[in-house]
Amino acid sequence: MFARILLLAIGLVPITLPAAPQVHEFTLDNGLRLLVQEDHRAPVVVSQVWYKVGSSYEHDGITGVSHVLEHMMFKGTEKLAPGEFSRRIAELGGRENAFTGRDYTAYFQTLERSLLETAFELEAERMRHLVLDPEEFAKEVRVVMEERRLRTEDNPQSLTWERFNATAFLTSPVRNPVIGWMDDLENLRLADLETWYRQWYAPNNATLVVVGDVDPEEVHALARKHFGPLAPSEIVPPKPRPEIVQQGSRRLTVRLPAELPYLVMGYKVPVLTGADSPERVDEVYALEVLAGILDGGNSARLARELVRGEAIAAHAGSGYGLHDRLPGLFLLDGTPANGHTIADLEQALRAQVKRLKEEQVTVDELARIKAQVVAGKVYERDSVFYQAMQVGILETVGLGWDKLDEYVERVNAVTPEQLQEVARKYLVDDTLTVAELEPLPIVTETAEEKPDAS
Amino acid sequence: MPARSLRLPRVLCAALALFLAAPVAATPQIQEWTTSGGARVLFVAADALPMVDVELVFDAGSARDGTASGLAQLTNALLGEGAGERDADAIAETFEGLGARFSSGAERDMATVSLRSLTDPALLDPALELFASVVAEPSFPADAIARVRGQMQVALQAEQQSPGDLASKAFYRAVYDDHPYGNPPNGTQESLATLTRDDVLTFFGRYYVARNALVAIVGDLDRAAAEALAERVTAGLVSGEPAPDLPPVPKLLVPIDIHIDHPSAQTHVLLGQPGMHRGDPDYFALYLGNHALGGSGLVSRLNEEVREKRGLAYSVYSYFMPMRRDGPFQMALQTRSDQAGEALAILRDNLERYVAEGPTPDELAFSKRNVTGGYPLRIDSNGKLIGYLAMIGFYDLPLDYLERFIERVEAVDHGQVNDALARRLDPGRLVTVTVGPRNPLDG
Numbered sequence: 001m002f003a004r005i006l007l008l009a010i011g012l013v014p015i016t017l018p019a020a021p022q023v024h025e026f027t028l029d030n031g032l033r034l035l036v037q038e039d040h041r042a043p044v045v046v047s048q049v050w051y052k053v054g055s056s057y058e059h060d061g062i063t064g065v066s067h068v069l070e071h072m073m074f075k076g077t078e079k080l081a082p083g084e085f086s087r088r089i090a091e092l093g094g095r096e097n098a099f100t101g102r103d104y105t106a107y108f109q110t111l112e113r114s115l116l117e118t119a120f121e122l123e124a125e126r127m128r129h130l131v132l133d134p135e136e137f138a139k140e141v142r143v144v145m146e147e148r149r150l151r152t153e154d155n156p157q158s159l160t161w162e163r164f165n166a167t168a169f170l171t172s173p174v175r176n177p178v179i180g181w182m183d184d185l186e187n188l189r190l191a192d193l194e195t196w197y198r199q200w201y202a203p204n205n206a207t208l209v210v211v212g213d214v215d216p217e218e219v220h221a222l223a224r225k226h227f228g229p230l231a232p233s234e235i236v237p238p239k240p241r242p243e244i245v246q247q248g249s250r251r252l253t254v255r256l257p258a259e260l261p262y263l264v265m266g267y268k269v270p271v272l273t274g275a276d277s278p279e280r281v282d283e284v285y286a287l288e289v290l291a292g293i294l295d296g297g298n299s300a301r302l303a304r305e306l307v308r309g310e311a312i313a314a315h316a317g318s319g320y321g322l323h324d325r326l327p328g329l330f331l332l333d334g335t336p337a338n339g340h341t342i343a344d345l346e347q348a349l350r351a352q353v354k355r356l357k358e359e360q361v362t363v364d365e366l367a368r369i370k371a372q373v374v375a376g377k378v379y380e381r382d383s384v385f386y387q388a389m390q391v392g393i394l395e396t397v398g399l400g401w402d403k404l405d406e407y408v409e410r411v412n413a414v415t416p417e418q419l420q421e422v423a424r425k426y427l428v429d430d431t432l433t434v435a436e437l438e439p440l441p442i443v444t445e446t447a448e449e450k451p452d453a454s
Numbered sequence: 455m456p457a458r459s460l461r462l463p464r465v466l467c468a469a470l471a472l473f474l475a476a477p478v479a480a481t482p483q484i485q486e487w488t489t490s491g492g493a494r495v496l497f498v499a500a501d502a503l504p505m506v507d508v509e510l511v512f513d514a515g516s517a518r519d520g521t522a523s524g525l526a527q528l529t530n531a532l533l534g535e536g537a538g539e540r541d542a543d544a545i546a547e548t549f550e551g552l553g554a555r556f557s558s559g560a561e562r563d564m565a566t567v568s569l570r571s572l573t574d575p576a577l578l579d580p581a582l583e584l585f586a587s588v589v590a591e592p593s594f595p596a597d598a599i600a601r602v603r604g605q606m607q608v609a610l611q612a613e614q615q616s617p618g619d620l621a622s623k624a625f626y627r628a629v630y631d632d633h634p635y636g637n638p639p640n641g642t643q644e645s646l647a648t649l650t651r652d653d654v655l656t657f658f659g660r661y662y663v664a665r666n667a668l669v670a671i672v673g674d675l676d677r678a679a680a681e682a683l684a685e686r687v688t689a690g691l692v693s694g695e696p697a698p699d700l701p702p703v704p705k706l707l708v709p710i711d712i713h714i715d716h717p718s719a720q721t722h723v724l725l726g727q728p729g730m731h732r733g734d735p736d737y738f739a740l741y742l743g744n745h746a747l748g749g750s751g752l753v754s755r756l757n758e759e760v761r762e763k764r765g766l767a768y769s770v771y772s773y774f775m776p777m778r779r780d781g782p783f784q785m786a787l788q789t790r791s792d793q794a795g796e797a798l799a800i801l802r803d804n805l806e807r808y809v810a811e812g813p814t815p816d817e818l819a820f821s822k823r824n825v826t827g828g829y830p831l832r833i834d835s836n837g838k839l840i841g842y843l844a845m846i847g848f849y850d851l852p853l854d855y856l857e858r859f860i861e862r863v864e865a866v867d868h869g870q871v872n873d874a875l876a877r878r879l880d881p882g883r884l885v886t887v888t889v890g891p892r893n894p895l896d897g
Contacts, residue, residue: 018504041502042834043480074752083762086752091820093827097752112830139765146720147768150788154718156615257717259611298534298556299546308542311601314608335612338604368551375553375572378505382835442615444715444891 018378023391023401024216026223030232031204034223035391035401036216039384045212046384047119048108049127050392053200055178056102056326057238062192064180067100068144069193073107074098075136078129082136085122092118100178103325104396110385113213120226127206128230130197137190145186148179156258156437164264164435167252172243174326202233207395211388243268243327249432258439261342265349266329268431272322273397285410286418287320287330287426292369293361293419294318294332294352299368301352302334312340312348325397329433330426342436356423360416373411481857482839484846485677487684491664492693495684496843496853497671500836504573506673507840508582508687510589511848513697514565514661516639517778522653524606524641529657530560531602533567536593537584545588554581556588562635563778564848565661569687573674582686589662590690594654603646610643618788620714621722621889628710628885629728629782633703663694670843672836703728703780706883713893721794721890722786725801727883729774729783732849738866739874740774742825746817747808748772748785750824755808755817759800760787766797772805778849783879795894798886806881812872826860 026034054066076082089096094111096119109119152158162177169175180188208227210219246268275281294302295318302316316334332353336345380386391401482498489495516526534556535542549556554571567589571581613619623638630636641649669684706727730740741749748756748771760770770787785805789797813821833839833856846855888894 041500043830044834083753083758087820090750090753090824091827093824093829093831095828095831110831112827115827139762142765143761143768146766146789149719149790150768154617154720257615259614260608297546297550299543299550303546304543307605308598308601311604314605335608337601338607364547364551368547371551371553375555375577378503378572379555379570381503382505382837384834439615442717444717 020405021381021387024220025401026220028203028224028228030228030230031202032223032227032230033207033395034220035207035209035395036214036219037211037387037391038214038216039211039381039387040213042384043113043213044110044384045113045116045210045214046108046110046388047116047123048106048209048388048392049123050104050106050207050209050396051200052103052205052235052396052398053105053196054101054103055176055180056173057200058173058176061184062188062196063176063184064144064178065188065192065196066105067179068141068185068188069196070098070100070105070107071140071144072132072137072193073126073130075140076131076133077126078131079125080122082133085126088118088122094119102174102178104393106392106396108385108388116210116214116219117222117226120222123208124226124230127201127203127227130201132190132193132197134190137193141185141188144179145182148182148185151179152177153182156256156260156439157262159256160254160262160435160437161264163252163254164266164433167250167435168266168268168329168433169243171241172326173238173241174243174324174328198233200235202235203227203230204232205235207392209388209392209395211384211391246431246433249429249434251434251436253436253438255438255440257442258437259442260335260437261439262333262335262437263342263345263349263434264331264333265346265432265434266331267427268327269320269330269426270327271324272403273325273399274327281410282414282418283422283425284322286414286422288322289366289369289411289414290356290419290422291318291320291330292372293356293365296369296372300365305352306334306345306348307337310348311337312344313337316345316349323393323397323399323403346434353423353427356427357420360420363416366414366416366419370412374408377408482833484843484853484856485680486853487681489664489669489684489688491688491691493664493667493669493684493688493691494847495669495671495680496847497675497677497680497684498839498843499675499677499680500672500839501674503836504674505570505836506573506578506671506675506683507568507570507836508585508683509566509568509670509840509844510687511668511670511844512565512567512662513563513666513848514657515560515563516637517562517634517700518657518661518697519634519637521645522649522657523637523645524639525649525653525657526560526565527639527641528599528602528606528646528649529654529662530558530565530567531606532594532598532654533558533588533592535598535602536595537588538591538593540584540587541595542598545584548584549581552577552581556585561639564844566844582683586687586690589687592658594651594658596651599651599654603649606640606646607643609640610646613640617716617718617720617722617889620716621724621887624712624714624889625724625726625784625885625887626782628712628887629706629726630703633779634700635703635777635779635781659692660694661697662691664688664691665694666696667691668844668847670840670847672840672843700779706880706885709883710885711895712885712887713895714887714889715893716889716891718890719790720788721791721888721892721894722788723794723798723801723894724784724786724887725798725805725884726782726784727880727885728780730776730878731778731780732776732845733851734776736874736878737776738862739870740878742818742821742863742866743813743871743875744772744774744783745821745825746813747804750821755804756785756787756801759804760797764800766793766800791890791892791894794888794890798888798894802881802884805879805884809875809879809881812868812875815868818868818871822863822866825863829860
């Protein structure tokens with residue numbers, strides 16, 4: 001029985017995919033991109049507006065401005081009182097919110113299908129008619145500082161990650177946290193937001209993604225009605241600001257009150273954006289699969305060998321942002337198991353990297369990653385929101401939504417030889433940054449002298 | 455007229471039928487039966503995607519720990535660490551090689567074991583075969599017990615550096631005291647150290663049995679295939695007995711204030727008391743009653759008072775968490791520690807006023823529109839549906855729970871809401887937990 005299953009596992013059963021859902025593509029005269037995907041499983045629709053702006057567009061002194069502006073987008077427009085946007089959607093039973101990343105700021109509503117027009121009406125209004133009120137701003141920037149305390153200041157791993165990232169990158173804007181540095185938040189001015197809004201919020205810098213129980217032509221007509229009248233802006237793309245070449249490894253220690261040590265390591269790697277040759281495209285998909293070989297499930301190497309096996313790690317992970325707009329890191333991180341040190345863990349992670357360079361991964365391992373990716377393409381269609389997210393991200397980073405269609409095919413084409421090649425080429429010490437969280441005793445008295453970690 | 459209507463083209467008839475059906479979201483038909491071994495099954499056919507979700511829900515959460523705190527979670531986490539002749543590596547390899555997703559988890563009431571698979575028989579058959587083995591014949595290897603215990607101990611350490619986790623743990627302890635819900639699901643350092651393989655075997659043998667199990671299935675199967683699947687995944691379970699009733703939750707007799715010193719920038723504030731249970735006669739009145747207070751996200755009263763008016767917190771909310779027995783009512787926020795006293799007072803004042811006065815008629819009408827208007831969103835995916843099946847089955851809710859959801863929300867009147875809030879919430883007997891660098895109640 002075991003043997004039979006193993007044979008199945010190594011790919012003797014080809015997984016066949018249902019046809020990929022079609023994305024209907026429109027561009028309004030003012031430059032707004034509209035992407036509609038039909039999904040008639042349930043009478044719901046998700047509408048997302050994606051702006052090409054995020055923390056990787058920011059410069060020193062105003063870090064976090066994209067995210068603060070996202071908060072202010074709920075605080076009133078020429079026609080809507082503060083909070084009225086949210087009340088209108090809630091009254092219809094809708095769910096709404098927004099999120100900011102390095103490469104995008106996005107706003108979404110999920111509604112019963114017949115209510116889509118309200119979302120369009122409200123989003124069109126705040127795309128061009130936001131009112132930035134000084135009093136609302138003064139309160140909301142404090143809310144964002146609380147958000148930063150919650151997510152970062154009081155979370156030893158997040159704080160370590162932030163310091164690590166700012167050390168790994170010296171000149172690339174990805175070095176800054178999405179939420180911004182506390183001091184920049186404290187010194188942010190309303191004028192900074194006004195400038196940012198004028199600079200980036202325009203139909204020709206946005207993509208409207210609609211997925212659900214809708215007719216694409218009807219959605220197009222609704223979009224023309226509500227977004228069509230909005231004037232476009234002149235959008236000046238951000239300057240390249242590439243990361244300077246790293247010429248030697250970097251290390252940092254973050255000493256904080258904490259219970260657990262934590263290790264994070266990152267190697268400089270390219271991403272799909274800017275992959276300007278077929279060879280480079282092959283490489284980035286190989287890096288994507290390589291992260292899966294290490295951390296693609298409970299049978300992948302880190303879980304099998306570090307968490308089980310040698311039991312050096314309580315947790316170990318790996319990650320790579322194939323679809324980021326700017327070159328990033330191939331990441332490894334972990335927490336040592338009790339009885340093991342950070343040094344043990346680092347040695348074990350480095351041994352994993354060494355092995356990727358010295359030995360080719362087995363056919364079984366590769367087949368398992370591919371099986372999961374292929375099945376995942378079916379599972380992800382259980383969520384209209386996730387489908388819209390994927391379309392929105394790819395479009396907003398400039399790759400185009402149709403890269404989604406290639407994903408499975410590209411992953412399936414990756415070979416053990418390519419995996420070994422990218423490991424040798426990119427997982428090298430000269431571009432490595434390592435951060436270690438060294439726990440200090442959790443003593444409360446120190447906090448009395450330092451009322452705020454900011 | 456009848457003669458004319460007979461001549462309507464067939465297509466038009468179909469269109470009319472669709473139009474008539476349109477305003478009401480189609481509620482999925484829940485089918486129910488019992489396996490030969492005595493496990494109850496709830497099934498919804500969903501044929502749009504070639505996939506199936508299966509969830510086994512056992513009444514085997516941490517409320518069953520007794521004095522062995524952490525045992526339910528340890529037992530549950532060990533499923534998948536060895537079954538029959540297979541070790542953890544073989545189990546993970548097989549599921550993942552088939553593109554199947556296996557997971558498990560345990561909280562206070564439920565312990566779940568779940569599988570998501572494609573329905574292609576070449577993939578689904580071996581996935582089910584393994585799933586059945588994992589559920590019925592776990593081997594609980596000694597090295598896996600030691601390792602998983604170690605991971606749970608590390609998780610307890612992580613809790614010590616998280617003010618939110620510290621607050622939550624202290625809250626449950628204070629609200630439930632020595633009721634089984636007061637027992638921390640992830641155990642304590644002391645209890646974890648004492649748990650043995652025998653404890654695990656005994657716990658498994660008692661609670662992971664057919665008559666203590668619910669099987670929830672959503673996916674692209676017909677009834678016959680779903681019946682076969684349910685038989686298959688429960689085939690190895692012994693019939694056993696349902697878990698005994700949990701004791702009722704005693705009311706709090708006095709207010710309890712707890713402060714935990716922690717060197718964080720923010721102070722986490724939790725307020726609450728025992729709330730309501732699943733199937734509670736006051737369920738819809740309290741659910742709607744809480745909605746305007748702190749259950750409606752960005753538009754709730756608490757959000758307005760704490761965040762919108764004063765900029766004191768990023769996240770502020772209240773909820774009832776209905777469980778087998780009265781789960782908690784909780785209000786929460788986090789704020790820079792020098793503002794915690796002010797924020798705490800706002801929470802208390804608002805609760806007091808709200809319990810005395812209830813929502814305004816506008817607020818209640820708004821809540822009803824939000825809840826009924828959002829109904830289609832609750833059931834728009836297989837993933838959400840299986841959650842509802844698990845809940846309906848586990849808590850013995852009526853099978854028409856979803857079908858009648860809107861009607862029952864609409865039926866709640868203002869008097870019922872105010873009455874339920876007044877009877878079920880007592881602002882004079884609250885547990886207050888604060889975690890931060892200074893006790894806001896010290897002034």
